[in-house]
Amino acid sequence: MIPTMVAISIVTFALIQLPPGDFVTTLAAQMSQQGDSIDPQTLAMLRAQYGLDQPIWVQYGIWMKNILFHGDFGRSFDWDVPVSDLLWNRLGLTFVLSFCALIFTWVVSLPVGIYSAVRKYSIGDYFATFIAFIGLAVPNFLLALIMMYLALKLFGVSIDGLFSPGYVDAPWSWAKVADLGQHLIVPVIVLGTSGTASLVRIMRANLLDELYKPYVTTARVKGMKEWRLILRYPVRAALNPFVSTLGWALPELVSGATVTAIVLNLPTTGPLLLRALISQDVYLAGAMILMLSVLTVIGTLISDLLLAWLDPRIRYR
Numbered sequence: 001m002i003p004t005m006v007a008i009s010i011v012t013f014a015l016i017q018l019p020p021g022d023f024v025t026t027l028a029a030q031m032s033q034q035g036d037s038i039d040p041q042t043l044a045m046l047r048a049q050y051g052l053d054q055p056i057w058v059q060y061g062i063w064m065k066n067i068l069f070h071g072d073f074g075r076s077f078d079w080d081v082p083v084s085d086l087l088w089n090r091l092g093l094t095f096v097l098s099f100c101a102l103i104f105t106w107v108v109s110l111p112v113g114i115y116s117a118v119r120k121y122s123i124g125d126y127f128a129t130f131i132a133f134i135g136l137a138v139p140n141f142l143l144a145l146i147m148m149y150l151a152l153k154l155f156g157v158s159i160d161g162l163f164s165p166g167y168v169d170a171p172w173s174w175a176k177v178a179d180l181g182q183h184l185i186v187p188v189i190v191l192g193t194s195g196t197a198s199l200v201r202i203m204r205a206n207l208l209d210e211l212y213k214p215y216v217t218t219a220r221v222k223g224m225k226e227w228r229l230i231l232r233y234p235v236r237a238a239l240n241p242f243v244s245t246l247g248w249a250l251p252e253l254v255s256g257a258t259v260t261a262i263v264l265n266l267p268t269t270g271p272l273l274l275r276a277l278i279s280q281d282v283y284l285a286g287a288m289i290l291m292l293s294v295l296t297v298i299g300t301l302i303s304d305l306l307l308a309w310l311d312p313r314i315r316y317r
Contacts (some may be wrong), residue, residue: 008297010060072084073287090267104188136197187266
């Protein structure tokens with residue numbers, strides 16, 4: 001994991017530096033559009049202040065040194081605050097939302113996928129397949145717009161954001177946690193829909209491959225109860241694709257919901273990362289991409305351990 005993370009940090013920092021110009025250039029362009037201007041001396045002073053006049057390898061070295069030895073991700077040029085303040089404030093809410101969406105995806109897709117495989121070509125199977133295709137075809141942000149419209153039209157309530165107006169800046173309390181729980185329902189359903197639809201199809205296909213293998217027939221002949229047999233053997237073997245996708249499911253839930261987060265006005269990392277990339281806020285964008293990479297590596301490690309626990313065939317011994 002360590003050399004992987006080092007390579008990721010190098011590639012991340014290099015990619016952010018590839019677009020022409022820098023944050024100061026973007027700032028000058030924005031001021032020019034507003035009718036203001038910055039003289040070259042001021043631009044040079046700003047570059048020196050932010051360290052943008054240094055070679056890229058020097059900037060990378062300073063950045064990594066501060067992260068490793070001081071836990072300092074740098075200062076956001078755009079927000080003029082430490083990156084850590086912006087990162088941890090949003091990362092916590094993003095993790096809660098992503099974790100709930102992941103649990104929703106698994107809780108719904110597992111039983112539906114098992115039912116579709118066991119009751120193959122039944123009315124329930126056709127219905128689940130139809131709903132799954134709808135979930136795959138409809139973009140998350142479009143589903144969010146539809147739900148926002150229906151909530152406002154039918155019930156006269158707004159479902160955007162993660163908190164009611166009175167709790168946005170309020171200190172944490174049980175009342176605020178309860179308010180957050182109420183507002184999580186819609187984003188979790190919106191974010192979990194496409195993943196649920198995809199995993200239903202994966203579970204159905206893999207379980208169908210396992211149900212007709214000789215070991216299932218042998219267990220059935222021995223008199224094992226049908227549902228106990230299915231859950232103990234073929235379902236456990238069919239779970240491998242579920243577990244192996246955990247490595248990319250975590251960062252995808254965090255970063256792949258940017259448009260949906262903008263539509264639902266969610267204070268998550270997606271919109272913040274988009275703004276950082278547009279303004280070329282190097283340290284903020286780099287820190288967020290690095291965190292997504294860390295989630296990918298950690299998710300891959302967890303999936304490897306879970307696969308070894310689920311399937312004795314792939315254990316080292």
